[in-house]
Amino acid sequence: MLSPRSSHWLLGAVFTTLMAGSLACPLYCICDNIQRVVTCIKKELTEVPITIPEETKKLDIKGNNINMIPNGAFLPISYLTHLNLQKCKIHHLAEGAFRGLGQLTYLNLGFNNIEFIYQETFDGLMSLQQLIIDNNRIEEIKPGAFSQLGFLNFLNLESNLLVYLPPLVFQGLQQIKHLRLSKNLLNNIADEALAGLWTLKRLSLDDNELQYLPTEALSRLKKVARLDLGRNPMTYLGEESIRVHSLKHLALDNMALQEVSHSAFVHSPQLTVIDLRYNQLQAMQPPEGVESLRMINLTGNPIQCNCLMRPFREWIAGQAKPKAEVFCGGPAAFRGERLDSLRLVDLKCISHPSDYEDEEELKLENKPDTNNEENLPCPEHCDCKHDLQHSSCEGKGLRKVPKGFPIDAQLLDLRYNDFYLVPKGAFPDLKKLVSLHMQKCRIHDIHAGAFRGLKKLIYLYLSGNEISRLEPEIFDGLPDLTYLYLDYNRLSLIPKGAFKLLPNLFALHLEYNPIPRLIDDNMEGAGQIRWLYLTGNNITYISPTALQSVGELQKLFLDENKLTAVPTIALTGMPALDELRLSNNPIKQIGDGAFLPVAGSLQHLWLGHMGLEKIFEGAFDGLGARLESLYLENNKLSYVPKLKKFTNLHIIDLSNNPWNCDCPLLHLRRWIENTNLKVTAVCDLPGNVTGLSVEDAPFKNCKGSLPEEAGRAVAKAGPESDRSQRRPKKKKKQGRKKTRNKVQ
DSSP: OOOHHHHHHHHHHHHHHHHHHHHTSOTTOEEETTTTEEEOTTSOOSSOOSOOOTTOOEEEOOSSOOOEEOTTTTTTOTTOSEEEOTTSOOOEEOTTTTTTOTTOOEEEOOSSOOOEEOTTTTTTOTTOOEEEOOSSOOOEEOTTTTTTOTTOOEEEOOSSOOOEEOTTTTTTOTTOOEEEOOSSOOOEEOTTTTTTOTTOOEEEOOSSOOOSOOHHHHHTOSSOOEEEOOSOOOOEEOTTOOOOTTOOEEEOOSSOOOEEOTTTTTTOTTOOEEEOOSSOOSOOOOOSSOTTOOEEEOTTSOEEOSGGGHHHHHHHTSSSOOEEEOBEEESGGGTTOBGGGSOGGGOOOOOSGGGOSOHHHHHHHHSOOOOOTTOOOOOTTOEEETTTTEEEOTTSOOSSOOOOOOTTOOEEEOOSOOOOEEOTTOSTTOTTOOEEEOTTSOOOEEOTTTTTTOTTOOEEEOTTSOOOOOOGGGGTTOTTOOEEEOOSSOOOOOOTTTTTTOTTOOEEEOOSOOOOEEOTTTTTTOTTOOEEEOTTSOOOEEOTTTTGGGTTOSEEEOOSSOOSSOOTGGGTTOTTOOEEEOTTSOOOEEOTTTTGGGTTTOOEEEOOSSOOOEEOTTTTTTOOTTOOEEEOOSSOOSOOOOOTTOTTOSEEEOOSOOEEOSGGGHHHHHHHHTOSSOOOOBEEESGGGTTSBGGGOOOTTOTTSOHHHHHHHHHHHHHHHHHHTSSOOOOOOOSOOOOOOOOO
């Protein structure tokens, strides 16, 4: 029991502490020193207060005017666990802005003006569990930005301006459970973008611009149970397109789906719910491989309850009996009826008028269904979804581009027609159009001004046509065009200034055209391009200055061409190039300094399937810590230079090469032993180790010296030395634990 004097002293100390805490409270803020909470909401602060009590646990300063968070802004309050910076008009987060907040578990940066997330933006937040960055202006996330957030389980990036997810962008999120990417502008997701998210349970990609399912990227997810893909402008779900084995709930609502393959879900056997509400499906085949399915929802689709729906009707009445929400959109006699309320005999395809009891019903059934309940405009043979602002004339065999589409249309699908020619002014009054699909329309010629007036067009798909020439005037009037697809055409020449009228062109697809050479004038006027795809052409030569006009390139795809050497000089002047693909070119050797011009920026390098026989010792000079993936598979390599400078590799593919597991390659074995990567490399020589992995090969007689010196030493030592070293002491491995990253 405390004496009166001790009690008096203790009370005094507590009072002094409380007084000290209250004195430290910033002006205009409210400090609760018992709960250790400080709130400074809507106080027009322009910077983070510097007199916050040191032991504060929760800090709420939302609704202020803080333009920038500088490096170390929170160092004096290192006990913070919760930090709310919503609606503070933050434009810039300095690298290391949150350094020192090692106990922070919750960070809210929503509703600000942040544009970029840098590599060290979240440096020091090793305990963070929830990170909310929704409703900002984020356009780019630098590689490694999340590498220190190993305990993060919820990441919200909703309502930003992301267009592309690069490979391994989320690397380091080892405990992530829910990732929200809804309401961005995503239209391209790299195959390895989601690699490493082993614990992810829910992924939200709804309300983006995905026009094709990112099947390969999604297949990397091993534990995802819920996938939200609704409100993306996809029109087709192909065979085996959903390959997420653990998936249980799949949302595909409010899209533009016109067809779903019966085998689309065969690699997702645990599916229990498929939500296909409000699409454009007129028929649906029974999905295969979904024995666990409990609910399929087709509400809001123009389902035609005829003979084509009979197999589906039988399926939902079968032994599994999944609940199906399906309402008939036609014929008129069944409009609004539930499919499961109809008999199989009711589901018939009419071939004779006598099959109808009512002639008026026949007229209704034969009337083209354009989904124009309010007599809104739509060309004949086309389907206009006014609520979705999508219009489609896909596969109608049309000979000319129709007119009369709704003026508020944002997506127009004209694929699989026979236009031959796109004349001047082919798309009048479509000032709000964002995406135009004209793939496989047998287009030979496009007149100047054909797309004039499409001021908001971002995506133009001209793939799979017969276009053999381009003139700059073709693209007149497309100031916002960002993505241009000209792949699978007959272009053999890119004329000077072909893209000069496209000031915002970001990605240019020229794959699989018969282009033989890239010369000086080809890309003139296209300096705004960041992604250039030239896969599958016949390119044998690239002039030294052919790519000077596109010096800001980030991605260059030159794979599947006929180059016999790395175009080193042509790569000069590309300080931002981070991805280079040269696979499937007949390049037999890579000389010293081959990648020096782009060594400061290159992160991903593809050199597979080339018949590559030799890589010189200095071939990778300049490349180092920035390189994240290196592909050398399916070549004829017996030796590779030292890899110790590649300290940031996440992926390396050395498979299917005839490695010579002798002393010169000892460095590779040591590197493999000390890396966290799983490396597939199998010995071809010497004969006694053929078939062994490089990691398991004995490399006898090398003595641990440099490979070249060891080889000479063995040669000089002769048989006696060889016999004396046939039983070297086995190296003891102590506590070396490997974590296996995704590697081919």
